[in-house]
Amino acid sequence: MPMAADDIRALIVAGIPDARVEITDLAGDGDHYSARVVSKSFSGLSRVKQHQAVYAALGGRMGGVLHALQLTTAAE
Amino acid sequence: MTDAAQARIAELVQRSDVLLFMKGSPLFPQCGFSSRAVAILQHLGVEFDSVDVLQDQEVRQGIKAFSDWPTIPQLYVKGEFVGGSDIMMEMYESGELSQLLAEQGATPAA
Numbered sequence: 528m529p530m531a532a533d534d535i536r537a538l539i540v541a542g543i544p545d546a547r548v549e550i551t552d553l554a555g556d557g558d559h560y561s562a563r564v565v566s567k568s569f570s571g572l573s574r575v576k577q578h579q580a581v582y583a584a585l586g587g588r589m590g591g592v593l594h595a596l597q598l599t600t601a602a603e
Numbered sequence: 604m605t606d607a608a609q610a611r612i613a614e615l616v617q618r619s620d621v622l623l624f625m626k627g628s629p630l631f632p633q634c635g636f637s638s639r640a641v642a643i644l645q646h647l648g649v650e651f652d653s654v655d656v657l658q659d660q661e662v663r664q665g666i667k668a669f670s671d672w673p674t675i676p677q678l679y680v681k682g683e684f685v686g687g688s689d690i691m692m693e694m695y696e697s698g699e700l701s702q703l704l705a706e707q708g709a710t711p712a713a
Contacts, residue, residue, distance in 0.1 A: 574686060574690045574693065574694075575672075575684060575685075575686050575690065578672075578686070578687070578689070578690065579671060579672070582672075582673050587673070589673040589674060590667070590673035590674045591673075595636075597689050598689050599689060599693060
Protein backbone atom coordinates (compact mmCIF):
# COMPACT_ATOMS: atom_id res chain seq x y z
CA MET A 528 0.00 0.00 0.00
CA PRO A 529 1.28 3.49 -0.81
CA MET A 530 1.62 6.07 1.93
CA ALA A 531 0.07 9.53 2.06
CA ALA A 532 2.46 12.48 2.03
CA ASP A 533 1.04 13.73 5.34
CA ASP A 534 1.77 10.38 7.00
CA ILE A 535 5.37 10.52 5.79
CA ARG A 536 5.73 14.06 7.10
CA ALA A 537 4.16 13.14 10.46
CA LEU A 538 6.58 10.24 10.97
CA ILE A 539 9.62 12.35 10.11
CA VAL A 540 8.55 15.16 12.44
CA ALA A 541 7.77 12.67 15.23
CA GLY A 542 11.34 11.39 14.97
CA ILE A 543 13.05 14.73 14.29
CA PRO A 544 10.88 17.36 16.04
CA ASP A 545 12.52 20.49 14.61
CA ALA A 546 12.55 19.15 11.05
CA ARG A 547 11.21 21.24 8.21
CA VAL A 548 9.86 18.78 5.67
CA GLU A 549 8.87 19.47 2.07
CA ILE A 550 7.29 16.54 0.27
CA THR A 551 6.56 16.36 -3.44
CA ASP A 552 4.42 13.65 -4.97
CA LEU A 553 6.54 13.10 -8.07
CA ALA A 554 4.18 11.02 -10.16
CA GLY A 555 0.87 12.07 -8.63
CA ASP A 556 0.26 8.44 -7.68
CA GLY A 557 0.87 8.60 -3.92
CA ASP A 558 3.78 6.20 -4.33
CA HIS A 559 6.77 8.14 -5.68
CA TYR A 560 7.85 11.01 -3.49
CA SER A 561 10.73 13.32 -2.97
CA ALA A 562 11.36 14.81 0.45
CA ARG A 563 13.66 17.56 1.57
CA VAL A 564 14.34 17.53 5.30
CA VAL A 565 16.14 20.36 7.07
CA SER A 566 17.02 20.15 10.75
CA LYS A 567 19.44 21.72 13.22
CA SER A 568 20.09 18.23 14.52
CA PHE A 569 21.86 17.38 11.23
CA SER A 570 24.60 19.87 11.93
CA GLY A 571 28.00 18.18 11.84
CA LEU A 572 26.58 14.89 10.52
CA SER A 573 27.62 13.32 7.23
CA ARG A 574 24.96 12.99 4.53
CA VAL A 575 24.79 9.28 5.24
CA LYS A 576 24.09 9.93 8.95
CA GLN A 577 21.48 12.58 8.07
CA HIS A 578 19.67 10.16 5.78
CA GLN A 579 19.93 7.40 8.38
CA ALA A 580 18.22 9.70 10.90
CA VAL A 581 15.31 10.20 8.50
CA TYR A 582 15.11 6.47 7.75
CA ALA A 583 15.10 5.76 11.49
CA ALA A 584 12.18 8.18 11.90
CA LEU A 585 10.36 6.28 9.16
CA GLY A 586 10.75 3.19 11.28
CA GLY A 587 11.61 0.55 8.73
CA ARG A 588 9.03 1.65 6.15
CA MET A 589 11.71 2.86 3.76
CA GLY A 590 12.41 0.14 1.25
CA GLY A 591 9.13 -1.49 2.28
CA VAL A 592 5.80 0.33 1.91
CA LEU A 593 7.79 3.38 0.94
CA HIS A 594 9.74 2.14 -2.02
CA ALA A 595 10.42 5.37 -3.81
CA LEU A 596 11.34 8.34 -1.66
CA GLN A 597 14.06 10.54 -3.08
CA LEU A 598 15.66 12.24 -0.14
CA THR A 599 17.77 15.33 0.30
CA THR A 600 18.78 16.61 3.70
CA ALA A 601 20.50 19.69 5.03
CA ALA A 602 21.53 21.13 8.37
CA GLU A 603 19.73 24.31 9.37
CA MET B 604 22.08 -11.29 8.94
CA THR B 605 24.26 -14.37 9.16
CA ASP B 606 27.93 -14.03 9.95
CA ALA B 607 28.67 -15.74 6.65
CA ALA B 608 26.72 -13.09 4.74
CA GLN B 609 28.46 -10.31 6.63
CA ALA B 610 31.87 -11.82 5.92
CA ARG B 611 31.05 -12.21 2.23
CA ILE B 612 29.91 -8.60 1.92
CA ALA B 613 32.96 -7.36 3.82
CA GLU B 614 35.14 -9.25 1.35
CA LEU B 615 33.22 -7.87 -1.65
CA VAL B 616 33.60 -4.24 -0.59
CA GLN B 617 37.32 -4.73 0.03
CA ARG B 618 37.95 -6.45 -3.28
CA SER B 619 36.85 -3.55 -5.52
CA ASP B 620 37.94 0.08 -5.34
CA VAL B 621 34.51 1.19 -6.56
CA LEU B 622 31.59 -1.18 -6.04
CA LEU B 623 27.92 -0.63 -6.73
CA PHE B 624 25.29 -2.89 -5.20
CA MET B 625 22.38 -2.61 -7.62
CA LYS B 626 19.32 -4.26 -9.07
CA GLY B 627 20.24 -5.69 -12.47
CA SER B 628 23.48 -5.06 -14.33
CA PRO B 629 25.02 -1.81 -15.61
CA LEU B 630 23.84 -2.83 -19.09
CA PHE B 631 20.34 -3.78 -17.92
CA PRO B 632 19.47 -2.00 -14.68
CA GLN B 633 16.20 -3.28 -13.23
CA CYS B 634 15.25 -0.17 -11.28
CA GLY B 635 15.30 3.56 -11.98
CA PHE B 636 17.46 4.34 -8.96
CA SER B 637 20.06 1.75 -9.93
CA SER B 638 19.98 3.07 -13.47
CA ARG B 639 20.68 6.57 -12.20
CA ALA B 640 23.59 5.37 -10.07
CA VAL B 641 25.16 3.59 -13.06
CA ALA B 642 24.69 6.68 -15.25
CA ILE B 643 26.53 8.84 -12.69
CA LEU B 644 29.52 6.48 -12.47
CA GLN B 645 29.67 6.11 -16.25
CA HIS B 646 29.47 9.85 -16.69
CA LEU B 647 32.38 10.30 -14.28
CA GLY B 648 34.29 7.77 -16.36
CA VAL B 649 35.47 5.52 -13.56
CA GLU B 650 35.91 1.79 -13.63
CA PHE B 651 33.53 0.06 -11.22
CA ASP B 652 32.31 -3.37 -10.31
CA SER B 653 28.70 -4.18 -9.56
CA VAL B 654 26.80 -6.80 -7.62
CA ASP B 655 23.29 -7.66 -8.81
CA VAL B 656 21.36 -8.17 -5.57
CA LEU B 657 18.44 -9.68 -7.49
CA GLN B 658 20.70 -12.64 -8.23
CA ASP B 659 21.80 -13.07 -4.64
CA GLN B 660 19.20 -13.07 -1.86
CA GLU B 661 21.83 -13.38 0.86
CA VAL B 662 23.54 -10.18 -0.26
CA ARG B 663 20.21 -8.46 -0.98
CA GLN B 664 19.12 -8.83 2.64
CA GLY B 665 22.57 -8.67 4.18
CA ILE B 666 23.71 -5.43 2.58
CA LYS B 667 20.88 -3.50 4.22
CA ALA B 668 22.07 -4.46 7.70
CA PHE B 669 25.75 -4.23 6.73
CA SER B 670 25.41 -0.58 5.66
CA ASP B 671 22.47 0.27 7.96
CA TRP B 672 20.78 1.47 4.78
CA PRO B 673 17.33 0.34 3.68
CA THR B 674 17.52 0.65 -0.09
CA ILE B 675 19.47 -0.37 -3.18
CA PRO B 676 21.63 0.95 -4.93
CA GLN B 677 24.53 1.44 -2.54
CA LEU B 678 27.96 2.75 -3.50
CA TYR B 679 31.18 1.69 -1.80
CA VAL B 680 34.55 3.32 -2.50
CA LYS B 681 37.65 1.67 -1.03
CA GLY B 682 35.50 -0.29 1.38
CA GLU B 683 33.66 2.78 2.70
CA PHE B 684 29.92 3.28 2.25
CA VAL B 685 29.35 6.51 0.30
CA GLY B 686 25.56 6.50 -0.01
CA GLY B 687 22.56 5.63 -2.14
CA SER B 688 21.48 7.17 -5.42
CA ASP B 689 20.24 10.46 -3.88
CA ILE B 690 23.54 11.10 -2.12
CA MET B 691 25.43 10.07 -5.26
CA MET B 692 23.43 12.59 -7.29
CA GLU B 693 23.95 15.34 -4.75
CA MET B 694 27.70 14.64 -4.57
CA TYR B 695 27.91 14.38 -8.35
CA GLU B 696 26.26 17.75 -8.82
CA SER B 697 28.48 19.43 -6.24
CA GLY B 698 31.64 17.86 -7.66
CA GLU B 699 32.35 16.00 -4.41
CA LEU B 700 31.94 12.58 -5.97
CA SER B 701 34.54 13.10 -8.67
CA GLN B 702 36.82 14.60 -6.03
CA LEU B 703 36.35 11.60 -3.73
CA LEU B 704 36.98 9.15 -6.56
CA ALA B 705 40.11 11.02 -7.62
CA GLU B 706 41.41 11.17 -4.04
CA GLN B 707 40.79 7.46 -3.62
CA GLY B 708 42.63 6.70 -6.84
CA ALA B 709 39.70 5.24 -8.77
CA THR B 710 40.78 3.91 -12.15
CA PRO B 711 39.48 5.72 -15.23
CA ALA B 712 37.21 3.51 -17.32
CA ALA B 713 38.88 2.00 -20.35
